[in-house]
Structures are given as structure tokens and as C-alpha cells.
Amino acid sequence: MTDATAQDAMITADGTPLKVSLNRALRREKLRALMLIAPLLIFILVSFIFPIGDMLIRSVQNGMVSQVIPRTVTTLEDWDHTSGETPSEEVFQALTRDFMIAVERKDHTRLGTRLNYERTGMSSLFRKTGRRVDDLGEGYTDQFGDLDPAWEEPMTWVTLMGHPDWIAAQAAWDGEGAEPSFRLRDGVADVLPRTAEMYAAFAQVVQVEDEDSPTEEEPWHIVYASLYEDLQADGVDVTSLSAPILTAALEGSAAFETQSMRDGFIEIEEDWADPEVWGTIQAFSSPVTAGYFLKAVDLSLTPDGVEPVADNLTIYVELFWRTMWMSMTITFSCILLGYPIAWLMANLPDRSANLIMILVLLPFWTSLLVRTSAWKVLLQRQGVVNDTLVAIGLIGDDGRLALINNVTGTIIAMTHILLPFMILPLYSVMKGIPPSYLRAAKSLGATNVTAFRRVYFPQSVPGIGAGSILVFILSIGYYITPEIVGGTKGVFISNRIAYFISDSPNWGLAAALGTILLVVVLALYWAYDKVVGIDNVKLGG
Amino acid sequence: MNRPKTSCETKTVLIFRLACVRPGRFSLIIKGAAKCATIDGGRRLVSTSEAQAFVEFDRVQKSYDGETLVVKDLNLSMPKGEFLTMLGPSGSGKTTCLMMLAGFETATNGDIRLDGQPINNIPPHKRGIGMVFQNYALFPHMTVAENLSFPLEVRKMGRSDREAKIKHALDMVQMGDFGGRRPSQLSGGQQQRIALARALVFEPELVLMDEPLGALDKQLRETLQFEITRLAHDLGITVVYVTHDQTEALTMSDRVAVFEAGRIQQLAPPDELYEAPINSFVAQFIGENNTLEGVVTAIQGDQCTVTLDSGDIIDARPVNVSAVGDRTKVSIRPERVEFNRERLHADAHTLKAEVLEFIYMGDIFRTRLRVAGSDDFVVKTRNAPDQRRLKPGEQIEIGWLPEDCRALDA
Ligand SMILES: Nc1ncnc2c1ncn2[C@@H]1O[C@H](COP(=O)(O)OP(=O)(O)OP(=O)(O)O)[C@@H](O)[C@H]1O
Ligand SMILES: [Mg+2]
Numbered sequence: 001m002t003d004a005t006a007q008d009a010m011i012t013a014d015g016t017p018l019k020v021s022l023n024r025a026l027r028r029e030k031l032r033a034l035m036l037i038a039p040l041l042i043f044i045l046v047s048f049i050f051p052i053g054d055m056l057i058r059s060v061q062n063g064m065v066s067q068v069i070p071r072t073v074t075t076l077e078d079w080d081h082t083s084g085e086t087p088s089e090e091v092f093q094a095l096t097r098d099f100m101i102a103v104e105r106k107d108h109t110r111l112g113t114r115l116n117y118e119r120t121g122m123s124s125l126f127r128k129t130g131r132r133v134d135d136l137g138e139g140y141t142d143q144f145g146d147l148d149p150a151w152e153e154p155m156t157w158v159t160l161m162g163h164p165d166w167i168a169a170q171a172a173w174d175g176e177g178a179e180p181s182f183r184l185r186d187g188v189a190d191v192l193p194r195t196a197e198m199y200a201a202f203a204q205v206v207q208v209e210d211e212d213s214p215t216e217e218e219p220w221h222i223v224y225a226s227l228y229e230d231l232q233a234d235g236v237d238v239t240s241l242s243a244p245i246l247t248a249a250l251e252g253s254a255a256f257e258t259q260s261m262r263d264g265f266i267e268i269e270e271d272w273a274d275p276e277v278w279g280t281i282q283a284f285s286s287p288v289t290a291g292y293f294l295k296a297v298d299l300s301l302t303p304d305g306v307e308p309v310a311d312n313l314t315i316y317v318e319l320f321w322r323t324m325w326m327s328m329t330i331t332f333s334c335i336l337l338g339y340p341i342a343w344l345m346a347n348l349p350d351r352s353a354n355l356i357m358i359l360v361l362l363p364f365w366t367s368l369l370v371r372t373s374a375w376k377v378l379l380q381r382q383g384v385v386n387d388t389l390v391a392i393g394l395i396g397d398d399g400r401l402a403l404i405n406n407v408t409g410t411i412i413a414m415t416h417i418l419l420p421f422m423i424l425p426l427y428s429v430m431k432g433i434p435p436s437y438l439r440a441a442k443s444l445g446a447t448n449v450t451a452f453r454r455v456y457f458p459q460s461v462p463g464i465g466a467g468s469i470l471v472f473i474l475s476i477g478y479y480i481t482p483e484i485v486g487g488t489k490g491v492f493i494s495n496r497i498a499y500f501i502s503d504s505p506n507w508g509l510a511a512a513l514g515t516i517l518l519v520v521v522l523a524l525y526w527a528y529d530k531v532v533g534i535d536n537v538k539l540g541g
Numbered sequence: 542m543n544r545p546k547t548s549c550e551t552k553t554v555l556i557f558r559l560a561c562v563r564p565g566r567f568s569l570i571i572k573g574a575a576k577c578a579t580i581d582g583g584r585r586l587v588s589t590s591e592a593q594a595f596v597e598f599d600r601v602q603k604s605y606d607g608e609t610l611v612v613k614d615l616n617l618s619m620p621k622g623e624f625l626t627m628l629g630p631s632g633s634g635k636t637t638c639l640m641m642l643a644g645f646e647t648a649t650n651g652d653i654r655l656d657g658q659p660i661n662n663i664p665p666h667k668r669g670i671g672m673v674f675q676n677y678a679l680f681p682h683m684t685v686a687e688n689l690s691f692p693l694e695v696r697k698m699g700r701s702d703r704e705a706k707i708k709h710a711l712d713m714v715q716m717g718d719f720g721g722r723r724p725s726q727l728s729g730g731q732q733q734r735i736a737l738a739r740a741l742v743f744e745p746e747l748v749l750m751d752e753p754l755g756a757l758d759k760q761l762r763e764t765l766q767f768e769i770t771r772l773a774h775d776l777g778i779t780v781v782y783v784t785h786d787q788t789e790a791l792t793m794s795d796r797v798a799v800f801e802a803g804r805i806q807q808l809a810p811p812d813e814l815y816e817a818p819i820n821s822f823v824a825q826f827i828g829e830n831n832t833l834e835g836v837v838t839a840i841q842g843d844q845c846t847v848t849l850d851s852g853d854i855i856d857a858r859p860v861n862v863s864a865v866g867d868r869t870k871v872s873i874r875p876e877r878v879e880f881n882r883e884r885l886h887a888d889a890h891t892l893k894a895e896v897l898e899f900i901y902m903g904d905i906f907r908t909r910l911r912v913a914g915s916d917d918f919v920v921k922t923r924n925a926p927d928q929r930r931l932k933p934g935e936q937i938e939i940g941w942l943p944e945d946c947r948a949l950d951a
Contacts, residue, residue, distance in 0.1 A: 439645050440678035442665045444692035445743060451666075454691070458682045 052518070059511035062289035065281065068111045069098035073285040081279035081303045086272070092261040093229065097198055099133045100222045104205040117506055118291065118301070119280045125271050132268045137225030139259040144224050147252040150245055151224075158215050160243055161188055161199045170215060179207055182214060191241055194226040225261070228253055279303025292512035316496070316513065320520070323493045326411060327475040331422075333415045334471050335464060338422035342463070345423075346430035360423050368417065372484045375413040379403035379485070405487025413485045414475055421474060422467035429463030465532050473521055493517060593657070594618040595779055596642065596747065601651035603637055603803075611637050613803040615651070619781070621746070624773050626782045628790040629800030630826075635783045636675075638800075639749050642781065643670055655747070666695075671740035671748040671778075675755055677732045679724035685711070685735050686720035692743040710742040713772065730761045737769065747779045754789065762786075766793055787827050791815065799823050816874075820861055821949040824872040831875060831918050837867045837948060844943050846890075847871055851913040855890050856943040861950040868951035875907075875921040877945035880929075880937050891940040894918065896931045906930065912939065 010018040066073045071094035079087045102108040112126030144151040158167060163183035170180050182203035189196040202223055203214040210217075230236060231253045238246045265272040283303050284291060291301040298314040299306050308314075341360065345353045363371060378384045386400045395401065403409055433456065441451035479494040486495070493513060500510035528534065596619040603612035612634045619625050627635045640646040641653055644665035653660040655668065680688050686707055693703045711717045714734035724732055733753060740748055750769070754762045770793050773780045784790055790797045791811040799806045799814065799822075807814060807823045818824035821832070835849035837859070845859040847869060857871045879885055880894075897916065898909040905921050908931050912918040920939070922928055931937065 434676065434678070436674045436676060436678040437680060439643070440672065440674055440680075441691070442645075443643055443668075443670060443672035443749075444695065444739065445666050445669070446691070446695045447664075447666050450695055455680055459680075 055511045055514050057511075058507055059292050059515045060288050060290065061508065062284060062291070063287045064111055064114050065285045066287055068102050068107045069095065069281075071095075072098050072281070076278070076282050076285065079278065079282065081275055081282055084275055086262065086275060087278055089260060089262050091278075092265055092272075093225070095265070096133065096136050096222055096261045097194070097201075097226070099129065100136075100198075100220055101201050101205070103130045103133055104209055115280060115284065117295075117509065118284055119277070121271065122277070122280065125269055125277070128269050129265070129272075134220060134222075136261055136264040137221035137259060139257065140224040140228045141221045143253075143256045144227070144249065147249060148245055151249070152218060154215055154217055154219075156245065157199065157219055157223075160241070160246065161185055161196065161203075162214075170213065173213075179211075179213065182207060185241075187240055191236065191238055192227065192230040195223060195230045198223045198226045225259070228256060276303065292508040293516070295509055296512040296516055316493070319491075319493045319496055320516070322407075323476055323517075324520075326407065326414075326490075326492070327472050329411055330414045330418060330475045331468050331472045333411065334419050334422035335468065337415065338419055338426055338467065339460075339464070342423050342426035342430050345427050346433070347435070357427075360420050363417065364420060368480060369484075371417060372413055372481050375409070375416070375485055376404055379409055379412065404485055405490065407486075407490045409485040409487070410482045410490035410492075413481050414478060417481060418471045418475055421470040425466035425470065426460065426463040429466070430460055433459050461532075465528070469525070469528065472524070476521060477517065593620070594654070595621040595623075595656055596781070597652075597654040598638070598642075599652040599654065601638075601641065601648045601653060603634070603641060603646065604649045610649075611803055612641075612648075615803075615805060617798065617805065617808065619779060621779055622777050624770065624780045624782065624793060624795045626784060626790040626794040626797045627800055628784055628787060628797050628826075631785070633800040634803040635800055636751055639751055639781060639783055643672055643749055644668055669743075669745045669747070671743070671745035673736050673740045673748070673750040673753045675752045677724070677736040677753075679732055679736055679739070681724055683723075684720065685716070685722050685724065685727070688724070688735065689720075689739050689742050692739065696743060706742055710738040713741070714738045714768070729756055730765065733757065733765060734768075737772070741772065741776065741778070744776075745778065747781070748773070749781045749783075751783045752785065753782075755785065762789070769793065791827070799826060801826075817860075818872065818947065818949070821870045821872060821951075824870075824947065824949060829875050829919060829921075831873050831878070831912075833871050833873075833913055833915065833918075834951065835869060835871065837862050837865050837869055840865060845948055847948055849913045853890075853892050853913050855892065855946065856941075857946040857948040858944050860947045862948050869948045870951055871946050871948050873941055873946045875919040876923075877941055878920045878939055879941055880920070880931075880939045882938060882940070885940045885942070889940050889943075891938045894937050894939050896933050896935040896937065898933060899931050910937075910939070 012018055012021050072091060075091045075094045076087060079091065099108060102111065108126050108130045109123070112123040115126070116123035141152075150156045158170075161184060162170075163185045166180055166183040173180055182200065184196055184200055199219060202217075202219050206212045206214050206217050227249070231238075231250050236250070238250055262272075271277050280303060283301055289301070294301050294306055295309075296316050297320075298309050298317045300309050341356065345356050345360075348356070376383075380386070381400045381402065381404075383404070385403060386395075389395045390397050390400065403412070437455050437459070438451050441455040442448070446454065476492075477494050478492060479498055482490055482492045483495050483498070486492070494517075497510045497513050497517075500506045500513070525534075596617070598615045598617040601612060601615040602610055604610050615638065617625075627638060629635055637646060641648050642655075642660070644660060644663070647661065655663065655670075660668065679685075680691070683691065689707045689710055690703050693706060698706075707720065708717070711720060714737055716731060716734050716738065719727065719731065719735070724735065727735065736753065737750075740750075753769075754765055757765065766789055769780075769782075782790075782793065791814070794811060796808060796810055797814050798808045801822050806826075807819050809817075814823065814827055818827060824830050825832070833847075833849050833855070835847045835855075837845055838848045838854070839846040840859055840862075843858055845857055845862065847855050847857050849855065855871065857869075862869050882891070885891070892912055894910040894912045896908060897911055900907040900909075904924055906924060906928065908920045908922070909916075910918045910920060
């Protein structure tokens with residue numbers, strides 16, 4: 001008790017409590033330290049943390065379907081794909097509107113590509129449909145025109161739909177400067193919601209994409225179709241708009257011949273009648289999807305749930321598995337080759353050890369590409385190794401070994417490239433083991449073998465651990481060497497990722513594969529920590 | 542300089558204790574017991590001719606680089622049970638000798654024999670030599686108990702035997718409670734004890750220790766010096782001990798080998814080494830010493846006359862001089878200098894001296910004099926009630942008994 005009061009009372013010469021002034025001093029030091037690491041921190045944040053975060057997000061992100069065809073996605077919610085029937089006319093009407101806008105914005109091909117990942121044929125379906133979707137609803141345009149030719153006048157629409165202020169501004173616009181953006185007339189959206197929406201979209205597209213004026217363009221057929229739908233809706237009251245032409249159309253349209261959008265789509269491409277197509281759209285309409293991850297482990301998200309892909313299409317699980325076991329083989333061969341070298345270096349006089357060190361580091365000073373290509377020269381069927389084996393009669397001329405463009409080639413070349421990463425930590429750990437331990441063990445009666453096994457080796461394990469982690473993690477994500485010497489059988493998952501990044505862009509899948517790789521590495525690291533203990537890893541003596 | 546006596550009774554008890562564990566040692570202990578009979582004045586009388594030599598260096602030479610000899614013509618013979626210390630300045634080849642004996646270095650020339658067998662014919666792990674390293678070399682990845690268990694395991698000893706021996710060895714060095722610790726969790730002195738216990742746990746007949754106490758503070762060093770000698774005598778083992786520290790060498794050993802530049806300069810029991818150094822290196826190296834230089838002018842039997850460079854004449858005992866006219870360094874211990882004329886022979890030569898400094902050191906007085914042109918002549922006198930306390934500036938006359946002043950090589 002008295003102690004505590006005594007401590008509380010501790011103050012510095014200028015009267016501030018000791019704790020406060022210590023904290024202040026420490027804070028200043030911490031701030032200085034923080035400023036020193038700030039450049040690196042920012043660099044890592046920008047070049048490492050953000051990209052990884054972005055990758056994680058991309059691997060599940062799926063906003064495109066609901067962005068490009070929002071109305072379709074909403075109306076499709078009630079549809080049950082197990083019914084085996086195509087969706088209702090309402091869905092097709094929504095699709096027509098979505099498609100029309102998407103085509104004008106050229107979004108439909110992107111969506112087609114995206115959905116093609118999930119179901120082949122989607123891309124061409126969307127492209128083909130895109131070319132002809134503007135014909136849909138033409139029947140309504142004709143019928144409105146028959147009713148009153150004024151419907152085919154752009155200005156009829158402008159007066160009906162446009163805000164008076166905008167109409168005035170548009171009339172005053174001389175073609176110079178920014179075109180006044182279209183504004184809907186007050187109240188029109190309440191009476192004719194779909195028409196208003198589509199006309200607004202039309203006006204925007206005309207203004208922005210085509211740089212034309214709505215006052216000079218006849219609306220899309222779908223606008224007429226929408227007007228028809230609005231007029232056919234229950235309890236529609238057009239009096240508030242006080243447009244006689246509209247009142248006349250309300251009466252006249254009752255006799256119109258209904259055009260089926262569904263039939264229109266199926267006529268363009270009969271795949272639209274296939275419930276599977278719609279199932280795919282529905283399955284991938286949510287903004288977040290597990291589809292990429294499922295695909296990355298050879299499963300697929302079908303309208304009927306998660307299913308394994310056909311046997312002849314599985315690839316990723318095998319690739320992951322191959323990446324794992326090849327990386328382990330490479331790590332293990334690095335240990336086998338590196339341990340004796342490191343031991344030699346640690347036990348030779350400094351001069352000779354330095355010479356070996358230079359030889360070990362030599363590969364670092366040569367371009368990776370050159371080294372890898374050199375292996376290609378050495379290992380090919382007519383290469384140096386095979387020639388030598390044939391020359392000494394170990395193999396016949398017709399029995400030349402396939403050492404390159406397969407697993408063997410990748411393992412040989414990667415072992416060579418990663419060997420220094422094993423030797424350096426091993427060497428520095430071994431350098432820290434005084435020779436007197438081995439002598440002590442022998443003086444205590446151990447044979448050379450026992451002394452090594454029980455005394456030297458356990459002390460070098462932290463070096464093996466550090467080297468293995470380095471080599472394994474480097475090799476699991478290695479790209480360039482397997483790409484050059486791996487052929488098709490000796491490539492890693494990283495090569496597949498690169499393929500999806502550049503050759504056949506599917507960043508979502510690439511991100512999912514990358515994320516799985518990251519998780520596997522972290523899991524292995526965690527397991528290593530549990531089994532060996534991460535503080536048992538030493539990079540220096 | 543008195544060492545603890547080993548009574549015949551305790552020795553006999555020890556025989557039975559050890560005999561239980563390793564019957565093969567029985568005969569050795571009997572020999573040791575027989576030797577008890579010859580104990581005299583606290584020091585075992587072990588002479589190389591009587592017992593068969595246990596460790597033998599025979600004209601051993603060693604060169605690491607083929608250019609210089611690190612060990613030149615080493616001859617040494619140790620009976621069983623002896624505690625021999627190698628003492629010498631840094632780089633004089635002590636560790637090298639130890640390593641050759643342990644089998645980690647091979648002699649370039651000559652023979653090393655262990656129990657009559659050339660050591661090169663026995664691989665290191667079969668020599669049964671316990672070794673305590675300068676840096677202890679306790680295995681850091683094993684606990685103390687595992688460290689001690691190691692030599693027993695490689696000897697394929699059963700589990701219960703091992704545990705009994707480990708416990709016994711730990712108790713022996715008073716570290717019974719530390720079996721579960723790692724070496725890094727022990728203090729330097731504790732590590733030292735464990736290293737000692739590990740070297741002894743498999744009951745080697747020969748134990749080599751390379752400056753085992755070098756890193757410890759003075760007090761701990763003295764405690765452990767005593768413990769090591771006690772254990773060595775209790776267990777009847779032969780010890781080769783390497784040290785820099787002459788006090789350690791004098792207090793612990795049966796015999797001390799003084800090394801210089803790859804040669805043994807003198808091999809003798811501590812008292813002989815101190816009182817009768819056979820050359821000026823040994824005289825300088827062991828204890829404090831006053832040196833005067835001059836030329837021998839007369840020799841009569843075991844007495845000679847030396848004319849110093851200053852012209853003064855003194856009496857000495859010829860040790861390393863053979864003829865009149867030889868240059869010599871005479872050596873005299875500070876405590877053997879006498880300035881009370883009455884205690885000297887009537888015809889003894891004396892020297893004039895001027896007191897430069899008087900230092901009171903408690904049990905002794907240390908007086909620095911200017912004698913025959915030299916400023917660092919030291920005299921030590923016992924603090925007795927009737928002892929004269931000299932004052933700086935005082936002119937006195939000093940002398941000594943001729944047998945205390947040794948005329949050595951120049
Ligand atoms: N492995 C070696 N290679 C070459 N020369 C060596 C080697 N070990 C020792 N020497 C040389 O041999 C000489 C004797 O060394 P040694 O270690 O035996 O001395 P020491 O008496 O033990 O010295 P210290 O008291 O300092 O330990 C020294 O000059 C040393 O430089
Ligand atoms: Mg040494």
C-alpha cells in the first residue's frame with residue numbers, strides 16, 4: 001500500500017509524474033521509428049497488401065450479371081429452374097429492355113464472356129442476340145404508327161416525356177458545348193413507369209453514346225413495347241399527362257395484336273428456350289459467388305447445386321497436388337544436395353569456404369532466363385546429358401531419356417535454381433555450431449555416425465527448417481522455370497494462374513486459385529509451427 | 542599447498558561402490574588402494590619408475606603447417622592416478638598436446654601411448670577418455686540429464702543403470718536438482734560442474750581438462766579447484782589439466798609441466814618447481830621473482846660467486862651454469878631476502894640497497910628497493926610484531942642464504 005503511494009508520488013524534477021514523462025519520451029521515439037519505416041510500410045501496403053486484398057475480393061466478386069441485366073435478375077427471382085420450363089413472358093420483357101440498353105453500351109459481350117466461364121455457348125448466344133435484339137417489339141411501333149402517324153415523330157415523344165425546361169434548353173442548344181442532359185417530365189414516371197424508364201435510357205444513350213439529339217431520333221421499338229405494356233396495365237390513368245394522343249392510344253391499344261418477346265428471343269436463338277441457360281443466369285446472378293472457388297477445386301456451381309465436373313475436365317486438383325509434391329521433392333533434393341556443401345563450407349578454412357561460397361552464389365549472378373534455357377540445352381533429347389549417356393554406353397541411341405518438358409526437367413532445373421536458398425541458411429547455422437560439440441561427443445564414446453546424428457544434426461535442424469520454408473514457398477509459386485522446361489506435365493498451378501491472367505482472361509478464377517495457394521501456404525506454415533516451432537528457424541548463426 | 546588426505550578407509554568404500562558398477566575396474570582400484578600405504582605427508586608418492594606408465598609421450602612432435610613445430614620433442618610419462626597440470630603461456634602448445642592425447646589431432650612424429658598401447662590404434666570413441674572443454678561444450682539441445690545420459694547411452698547401458706549413475710554424478714557435483722534444465726539456463730559455474738559430471742559419469746580412467754575454470758570468477762574458481770581435486774582423488778582417476786593460472790597449477794597438481802614454445806621446461810611437483818626452478822624461464826613464470834644479471838667468477842661445489850654487471854659480488858647456488866665466465870641470471874624469491882645482518886652467515890656477501898617504496902598488505906609487507914642499478918627488486922616480509930617497517934629513502938644492506946639464490950641460464 002505504502003509502496004503504491006510512493007510510486008504514485010514519483011515525479012520528475014519539473015513536477016510532471018514520472019510515468020507521463022516516460023511515456024512522452026517513448027512516444028517520441030516510437031514516432032521516429034515509425035517515420036523511418038514509413039516509406040517501406042507504404043510501399044508494402046501499395047504493392048503487396050492491397051493487391052492481395054484485391055485478389056481476395058475478386059475471387060468471390062460477381063457483380064456483373066446483376067449490373068448488366070438488373071431487371072431480368074429481379075423478375076427471375078420467382079422462377080424455379082427445376083420446373084423445366086422457360087421463364088414467363090414478363091422475364092423476357094425485362095430481358096429485352098436490359099438487353100437493349102446493354103447492347104447500346106456494348107456490355108452484353110462482356111456478360112457473355114463472363115457467363116461463358118460457367119456454360120459454353122453463352123458468349124455466342126449473347127453476341128448473336130445482341131445483333132438482333134433491336135428488332136424485338138417492332139410490331140408495336142408499327143401498330144402505334146398505324147393508330148396515329150404522329151407516334152413516329154421524335155417530337156411527339158419529346159413533348160410527352162421531356163421536361164419543359166429541358167425541351168427549351170435543348171431547342172436553344174446550338175450544337176456547341178455540352179448538350180443539355182435529358183430530364184423526365186414531372187409525373188410521367190408515375191403513370192407510365194416502364195416507358196419513362198426506357199425512354200430516359202434511350203435519351204441518355206442517344207445523347208452520350210451517339211452524341212445525337214433525342215429530338216431527331218425515333219425511339220427504340222422497345223419503348224413502344226413498354227408503352228403498350230404500361231397502357232395495358234390495370235387502372236392506368238393518363239389524364240394527368242393531358243396528352244390527347246396518349247388518351248387516344250389508351251383506347252386504341254386495347255385492340256393491338258400482342259407480340260411475344262419470348263417468341264422473339266427464341267426465334268433469334270432457340271437456346272433461350274433452354275431452362276439450363278436461364279438456370280445459369282439465375283445461379284450467377286448474386287453479387288457474391290463461390291463459383292470461382294468451386295471451379296478451382298474441380299467442382300462446378302450448376303443450377304442444381306454443386307457438382308463435380310466431368311472427369312475429363314478435372315485439372316486444378318491435380319495441378320495443386322502436383323505443385324505440392326513437386327515442391328516437396330524439390331525441397332527435399334535441395335536438402336540432400338545442400339547439406340553436405342553447407343557442412344563442407346562451415347568446416348573448411350575461410351579461404352576455401354569463400355571460394356565455395358562464390359560458386360554457390362554464382363547462379364544468382366546469372367539471369368534466371370539464361371540458366372533455365374541452359375538446362376533446356378543440357379537436358380533435351382539431343383542434349384549434352386543424353387549425348388554423354390549414349391557415348392558411355394549407359395543408354396542406347398534409341399533410348400534417349402526424356403529429361404525436359406516434363407516433371408523431371410522442372411525438378412532438376414528448380415532444384416538448381418533454389419539450391420542457394422537452402423545452402424545459405426544451412427551454412428550460417430552450421431557456422432554457429434562449434435566443432436567442440438562433435439569432439440565432446442566423440443570423447444564421450446560416440447562413433448562418428450552417432451555424434452553426427454545425435455549432436456550435430458539436431459543443432460542444424462533450424463537451418464534445414466529455414467531453408468525448407470524458403471525453398472518450398474518459393475517453389476510453390478514459381479512460374480518462369482516450369483513454364484520454360486515443364487512442358488505440359490511439369491507445370492505448376494502458378495502457370496495456370498498466369499494463363500488466366502493473360503492468355504484467357506478470367507481474373508476471378510485466377511484470384512480464386514491464387515487465394516487457395518495462399519491459404520495452403522499459410523496452413524503449411526502453421527502446421528510447421530505446430531510441429532517444429534517457428535522459433536526453431538534460424539537464418540543466421 | 543596441502544591437499545586433502547585420502548584415507549585408506551574411504552578408498553576401500555569407494556572400491557566397493559565402483560566395483561558394483563563396473564567390475565572391470567576392480568583391479569585398478571586395488572592398485573590404488575595398495576598405493577594408499579605409501580601416502581606420506583599428504584602427498585601421494587608416485588614415481589614414474591615404480592608404477593608402469595599409464596600415459597606416455599615419447600619424443601612427440603607436432604606441426605600444423607609443415608613449417609613450424611608447435612610441439613617440439615615432448616617426453617612425458619604419467620603413472621595411474623596422477624594429477625598432472627600443463628602450465629604455460631598462450632600458444633605454447635598445451636591444447637595441442639591435449640588434443641593429440643584425446644585423438645583429435647595426430648602427432649606428426651613420435652608415439653603417444655595409453656596403458657602401453659599406441660593411441661593411434663584406438664579410435665577416439667574407444668579410448669575412454671573423459672574430456673572437459675574450455676567452453677564446456679554441453680549439448681545445447683539436450684537437458685542436463687540427457688547430456689549426462691549421452692555417454693551411457695552410447696555404451697548401451699540399461700535405463701535404470703543410467704538413471705542411477707546420472708543421479709550419482711549430479712549429486713557428486715552438487716547439482717542434483719538441475720537434471721531437467723537446459724545448459725543455457727545454467728550459470729557459468731553450474732555449467733562447469735555439469736561438464737565435469739558428464740566427463741566423469743562414464744567412469745573414464747583418464748580425464749583431460751582444458752582450462753575448465755578460465756571463464757569463472759576468482760571465488761568460484763577456488764571452490765571448484767578444490768572440488769575437482771577432491772573428486773579426482775576420491776575416484777582415483779588420472780587427470781591431465783591445462784591452465785594459464787600458476788596458482789591453480791600449484792594448488793591442484795601432483796606434478797606440473799611448465800610449457801614454453803612447444804617444450805616442457807620443467808616437470809616437477811609444485812614445491813620443487815617453486816623452490817628449485819631449473820631455468821630462468823620457470824623461475825620467472827612461477828611466482829614472483831627477483832632477477833639480477835652477471836658473470837660467474839668462482840665455483841666451489843654447490844656454491845658460486847657471481848659478479849653483477851654493477852660490480853657487486855654475491856653468493857649463489859650454481860644450477861644452470863657450468864664454468865667460470867658464464868653469463869647468468871640469478872634468481873631469488875622476494876620472501877627469501879634478508880636484511881637482518883645477524884641472520885646471515887658471517888662471511889656472506891651483502892648488497893647495498895635503497896628503499897623506494899613500502900606497501901602494507903596486511904599479512905605481509907612488500908618493499909621495493911633499488912639494488913645494483915635495478916629499480917624493481919622486491920622484498921616480502923611477514924607482518925610479525927618484531928618486524929621492521931622500512932621507510933622510503935632508507936639505506937640498508939641485504940643478503941641471503943646461498944642456497945636460496947639460484948644462478949640460472951642467462
Ligand atoms: N588447428 C590449428 N592449425 C594451425 N595452427 C594451430 C592450430 N591450433 C593451434 N595452432 C597453433 O599452435 C600453437 C599452439 O596452440 P595451442 O592451442 O596448443 O596453444 P595453448 O598452449 O593451448 O594456448 P592457450 O593457452 O592460449 O590456449 C599456436 O601457435 C597456434 O597458433
Ligand atoms: Mg589452449
